[in-house]
Amino acid sequence: MIDRTVSLLRLVATYCPKGARLTDLAKEAGLPAPTARRILKRLIQHGLISQDVTGHRYSLGNFARELGLASDGAREEASRHRPLLEALVTETNATFYLLLRSGLDSLCIDRLDFAGAAKQPTLGIGDRLPLGAGVGGMILLAALPEDQAEQAISANASVYRRFVRTTGSSFRDHLEAARRDGYVVRRSPVTPGIVGIGITLPSPDSPARLAVAAALETAEATPSRRSFTIAKMQELTQHFTRRLC
Known part of the structure; x- marks a missing residue:
């Protein structure tokens, strides 16, 4: 019960x-x-x-x-990583989200928009998606050992039907690419005009529990802009994590 x-x-x-x-x-x-x-x-x-x-x-x-x-865990993580989001937004002019792996889901615990960002019906603080849905959820799923990832996929099978535009026929391709590349890049199947980029935060724990995700407007998400954003995300998350240790 x-x-x-x-x-x-x-x-x-x-x-x-x-x-x-x-x-x-x-x-x-x-x-x-x-x-x-x-x-x-x-x-x-x-x-x-x-x-x-x-x-x-x-x-x-x-x-x-x-x-x-009454629980301080997520708020403490959000507060501790707010300087990272601020640096990412300043360097890339993109909207950023901080996501926490929570059981079978990813939980958005912070969000920071860049000045002039178009108001989009995207992820809000407190929103919860099954692991694998969205770029943040996909990269957190990819960070799990394969057996744990398969358990999460199986447990979320019925929920994925609600997110078919995110977890459709290309789901396995995106998962394998995330494991291979260490990041996820894809057009948002939920929010038109948005390209998402997700990477996990380096962590002494295994597997990673936190990820950051960027939202770029499709019109500005040229290959060079995507490459620049990925490089900045990798650079700043590595630098920030070393400072925390």
Whole structure:
């Protein structure tokens, strides 16, 4: 029962902010709809899940958000790495995200836009995607040992159907390229006009838990601009990591 409850909580979090339908949650969790409904009802009673006025969609509740605020881990990581994001934005004129591997997902824990950046419906702080979705999630998945990566892919199989534009037929090609190159570059299948670049942060721990991702406007993402951005990301993350050690 605890496993089922945690699974539903995690799935609801990946649907933020639009909310999730019961049928989708039950299908992805592998539960009969009545069982999922009973668990969600109890989670609502405890404030961990909320339900919109139509009763059709579920989102994280206030108590879940309050529990998140009580945890300092992600906030400390974001604060510690904010100077890195500032340096990356200054050097590349791109929007940057800091992502944390969280179980089967990547979690956006910080974001910094460059001056004049177009407002795009891209990743926001607190957004959660399954590992492999998005350039940050793909590079964090690629950093895992192969057996652990395959376990994550298998566990996320039902969730990937929701991210088919990110995890479609080219998924394995992108994964192998990420392992080979140490970075991910691809046009965003979710946000038109954006090219994403992702790399992990060097870490004494294995595998890496943090990644940075850049968002470049497609019109400006020439091959030379992409190469320059990748080189700066590698240079600055290496330098910043050495300073932290």
